[in-house]
Amino acid sequence: MAKYKVAVLGGGAIFSRHLAALQAYPEDYQFIGLFDPRASVIDKWRSQLPELKYYSSEEEVYQDSEVNCIVILTPSNLHYVQAKKALESSKSIIVEKPVSFDANQVLELESLAARYNVDAFCVLQVRINPSIAIAKRIMVEELLGDIRGVGLIQRWQRPLDYFSGWRGKYSSCGGVLFEFGIHYLDIMQQLLGTPKVLAANSFYTKFQGTDVSDTTYALFDFGSFGGTMEVSLAAEPRNIELSLTIMGSEGYLKLGGRSLDQIVACEFLDPERLARYKRICSEVLGVTIDNQVTIGACPHHPELYKQIIHNPDLFAIKNTHDVIQLVSEINALDKRSF
Structure with missing residues (x-):
């Protein structure tokens, strides 16, 4: 079974790179579902990836018991709040840079990951x-x-x-x-x-x-x-x-x-x-x-996910x-x- 059962927040420009990574290692990552508040984005990916779940709200992602990892690809100012919600829902996270604009919030997220016994990663592939x-x-x-x-x-x-x-x-x-x-x-x-x-x-x-x-x-x-x-x-x-x-x-x-x-x-x-x-x-x-x-x-990103x-x-x-x-x-x- 895959270690990480993944839902993604954000289907914008960077999503295709993460999609390639998720598809490259099906033994480690199972792609469960996607949420984006823009209907046009969801329609695009629904036609290409009909097997996925498409959530009607962000809260559904945090509540999905099938998911144990959330990949966060949203605008940068949302990363910290969404990462915190994911960790408090006992989900591991993979967050595009930057995790936050505030270094103290990074320490808070690290502490939450330890408290809920989940993993927390940031994308810095260089x-x-x-x-x-x-x-x-x-x-x-x-x-x-x-x-x-x-x-x-x-x-x-x-x-x-x-x-x-x-x-x-x-x-x-x-x-x-x-x-x-x-x-x-x-x-x-x-x-x-x-x-x-x-x-x-x-x-x-x-x-x-x-x-x-x-x-x-x-x-x-x-x-x-x-x-x-x-x-x-x-x-x-x-x-x-x-x-x-x-x-x-x-x-x-x-x-x-x-x-x-x-x-x-x-x-x-x-x-x-x-x-x-x-x-x-x-x-x-x-x-x-x-x-x-x-x-x-x-x-x-496939190498990063590896x-x-x-x-x-x-x-x-x-x-x-x-x-x-x-x-x-x-x-x-x-x-x-x-």
């Missing part, structure tokens, strides 16, 4: 990029020596109509960092720890018809070194760059690609460290790679607390983000 596994090994083995600085750059393009509907309101989407930057701030934090936020500022250069800024800058203090962040959706006519660069006394590492899924460059002062780096790559990937080689695109079964701690809801706290601190210093 964590399972092979490039991230290699970067973690580089940091653990201190191949870069003493860290001297870090820079995160995300210069992406999104069409003018992207920030419309619920995404066009700061109160609904949480801003550009909760909507986009959270994945890469999460990786930065996993590799380097939690910084203090010294300064932050945002600008409305493109999406001027909304209250959501399109570009945010921040300055970090990691204790013995500093860092910078630039997250922007104002690039034209296409994405320009996504990169995380870590500089050390013995070399540097630059991650890039579509989702930090590439090691763009990794260089060292001495050959011995380079040899150790190549050994790490071989152990993680099973093959040796050179710089500027893609080592695996960001795993999509990892929830086999490596559940990686996506445990408690492990999203720190990045939500960091984004909240940046937004708190950035008076223009509200």
Whole structure:
């Protein structure tokens, strides 16, 4: 029997990715039913998936005794309230990012999951990029020596109509960092720890018809070194760059690609460290790679659902607390983000 018998809240744009994941592992996930308040969405999926239950209200989902797991794919500002209701109904949860805009609410959800003896997961799929596994090994083995600085750059393009509907309101989407930057701030934090936020500022250069800024800058203090962040959706006519660069006394590492899924460059002062780096790559990937080689695109949701079964701690809801706290601190210093 499947471990998780799943109902989904929200049949919008991201639903198809979760559907593919649920269908990929029928031995672990049984898809029971779907709720969306929009009749047009339900009609669409009813014609394609007639075997599902289609609930007439959100409360029916929480009350369904056949369901033991609820996947939450609704607008971001609803995640916390719906996750709390699901946990209090003794259902496990899989929640699209962000779980909440408030790190204290993440701790509350973690406590509820423990109280009701259910599981709670958050979707932060960039964590399972092979490039991230290699970067973690580089940091653990201190191949870069003493860290001297870090820079995160995300210069992406999104069409003018992207920030419309619920995404066009700061109160609904949480801003550009909760909507986009959270994945890469999460990786930065996993590799380097939690910084203090010294300064932050945002600008409305493109999406001027909304209250959501399109570009945010921040300055970090990691204790013995500093860092910078630039997250922007104002690039034209296409994405320009996504990169995380870590500089050390013995070399540097630059991650890039579509989702930090590439090691763009990794260089060292001495050959011995380079040899150790190549050994790490071989152990993680099973093959040796050179710089500027893609080592695996960001795993999509089927891989994430697989990892929830086999490596559940990686996506445990408690492990999203720190990045939500960091984004909240940046937004708190950035008076223009509200």
